[in-house]
Amino acid sequence: MLLSFKNLCVYLCLLSTLLVGIATSCSQAPRNVGAGRADTLHYAQWLAIERNEGFTLVTVRNPWQPEAALQRYVLVPKSDSLPAALPEATLVRTPVERAVMHNAVHARLAYDLGVGRRVVGLCDVDYVVGEQLRSALSDGRLHDAGSSVNFNMERCVALRGEAVFTSPLQDVSADALRAMGIPVVECADYMEPHPLGRAEWMKFFGLLFDCSRVADSLYTAVEADYRALAAQAAEQTERPRLMLDLPQGGTWYVPGGQSYLGTLLRDAGADYAFAADTHAGSIALGRERGLLEARRADVWLIRQATVANHTYSSLKREDPLFVTFRPWKERCIFVCNTLRSDFFERIPFQPHVLLRELVALLRKDGGVPAADAYFQSLEE
Secondary structure, eight states: OOOOHHHHHHHHHHHHHHHHHHHHHHHOBOOOSSOSEEOOOSSOSSEEEEEETTEEEEEEEETTEEEEEEEEEEEEETTSOOOSBOOSSEEEEESOOSEEESOHHHHHHHHHTTOGGGEEEESOGGGOOOHHHHHHHHTTSSEEOEETTEEOHHHHHHTTOSEEEEOTTSOTTHHHHHHTTOOEEEOGGGGOSSHHHHHTTHHHHHHHTTOHHHHHHHHHHHHHHHHHHHHHHHTOSOOOEEEEOOOBTTEEEEEOTTSHHHHHHHHTTOEETTTTOOOSSEEEEEHHHHHHHHHHOSEEEEEEOOSSOOBHHHHHHHOGGGGGSHHHHTTOEEEEETTTSOHHHHGGGOHHHHHHHHHHHHSTTOOSOOTTOSSEEOBO
């Protein structure tokens, strides 16, 4: 069967990449780890960085099996020769200059670090909201790489991707990518229980893109602001009871007490309804339990992804029981439309922005939310 010119190019790229990956893996002998100098990470639980002569070893720990490693990466500058012996790990030559990313949150981080132009492919582009990413998509600097659960392998090869950034459990094509010799960077940052733990992952990105000075500086500023705001909130004597979001199909999904957002709500001065829960991810509630907790709340925050904004009237039509809740009666419902704001793209690595907003919102004298706040007062 004759191959078209396009398919032939893709085939040759696949073959050459595979041969390079095989040659690289065969030329490296195992090397003991633990002999280098470990970077001090104050909040990140699922990340470890170890500096060695000639390379940096990064371990992504497994959030579901904490005693095990999810992946290990050995980072070697492109300008250097490979050391004679390296640990058993995925080799990444740095800086990564052509990255393909499953998630807009990591693409946004690349722009914050000043290396956005190195992101050449992105999944789920229909859900991108941020201006920088939308602009890059419209002018052809950033390309559609398919969906995160149906990754476009041919597009990745055509884009000459040097690394693919994905999140564990989203990683449908990881084995095929690894077989091609393309490093798969497992981003388990979303499983970090503390907002600063997730933000601290930007140091890993700094190593991958050779912009560590910028990453370290940005993280230092984020940490300082976050800690100062949390200390300010801790001085408040009253902690309003808070409920989050709306039921979906009869089930109420809320952040666990040990999750990223659960921790942020606590640091903002809220008495979060599920603060005592021990889950690091979301928890699913029956409709009745969710309604009970919402009825007890003082403040109700709703994240929505709808074309038309929710209003008090639309919520009443959705469930007449809502009008019996204190937040309804006292007009303490605030909504963030995630289809119109970059909430999910920006906040994961800039948690201090949301913390500042919530600290003000939860204070009795906080007043009306600022015009650029993510959560706005629900309209009538």
